[in-house]
Amino acid sequence: MDIENDWPAFYDWAHASFTDDVEFYLEELKDVKGPVLELGCGTGRVTIPLAKQGIAVTALDISPDxxxxxxxxxxxxxxxxxxxxxxxxxxxxxxxxxxFGAVLMPYRSFQWLLSIVDQRCALLNAWHHLLPEGKLIFDVFNPTTDVLRDDGEEPFLVKDVPGEKKGHKFQLLFQNQWDHNYQINNASLIARELGPGGKEIKKVSQSIQVRYTYRYEMMHLLELSGFQPLELYGSFARDDYQDASEHMIWIAQRLT
Structure with a gap:
């Protein structure tokens, strides 16, 4: 894997192990009539399994790569x-x-929108592309006190897997840098390739910005944009949302 020059491949490697949401979306779409629109599809991690189950998906992403x-x-x-x-x-x-019968924004893609104006634009676009009473389904991370307390002094290890060559491995690290005034994380995604004995061969850092949103702020945004919130889960196993939940998984319905 070329961690320096192939961002889509690195993205796939970093996120391939996360599959909890795929079964959730498949279940939610069982009774949906019509095709599905996915916003922020990335490299098709969710799109392709849905399509293989017979769901017609139009998938949009801002990155040509x-x-x-x-x-x-x-x-x-x-x-x-x-x-x-x-x-x-x-x-x-x-x-x-x-x-479309449903609009999806999987894997926290909504959080790439860094202002209320951008968030409203995306939600209104979702509304305009939904059939009457169509579903909007998406997830964001829950900004708990513990999550926001991380001061970002040191990156933390997310993933550590063997490389293709003997004695080599790849590490994925994440470093937070919170701007609480604007509710934005100016974070770094760090990939390291290590050789025998743990010697660092290559290190690549990708800067990302994501905006966090609180529960009632999100509810207000949905209602302002013509949606009725139906469900809020704290996990893809459909656990009830709690203050300490890792996720906020929203299901909302388009109001006519």
Whole structure:
């Protein structure tokens, strides 16, 4: 794996082990009529399993590299463009001139929107692309006191796996840098390639920004944007949301 020059491949490696949400979305979409729109699809981690289960998905992402990677992965998996149609686009400003039975924003993609204005634009776009009473389903992390207390002085280890060469391994680390005035994490995603004896061969850092949103702030945003919140879960096992839950998983319905 080229951690320096192939961001989509690095993204896949970093997130491939997380599959809890796929079964959740499959279950939620069982009774949905019509095709599904996914916003912030990345490299198709959720899109492709949905398409393989017979769900017609239109999947949008702002990164051309991510979309190209998703298309290649889908083709290798035998998924046609009729089953999963990948599009380069910005969830804040797009018009597909069609409506869907459900809109998904998996894996905290909503949190890449760094202002209330951007968040409202994305939610209103979701509303306009939904059939009457269609579902909006998405997840964000829950900004608990413990999470926000991390001062970011040192990165923490997220993943540690063997490399392709004997004695080599890759590490994924994350470092928080909170700006609580604007509710933004100016974070760093760090990849390290280590050789025999733990010698560092390569280190690459990717800066990311995500915005956190509190429970009642999110509820207000949904209602302002024409949605009725239906469910709020704290896990993909459908545990009730608690103050200490890791996730906020929202299911909302388009109001006509």
């Amino acid at each position: 991510m979309v190209e990677s998703a298309q290649k992965k889908a083709a290798l998996d035998g998924v046609t463009s009729d089953q999963a149609n990948f599009i380069v686009g910005d969830m804040r400003d797009f018009d597909l001139d069609r409506t």
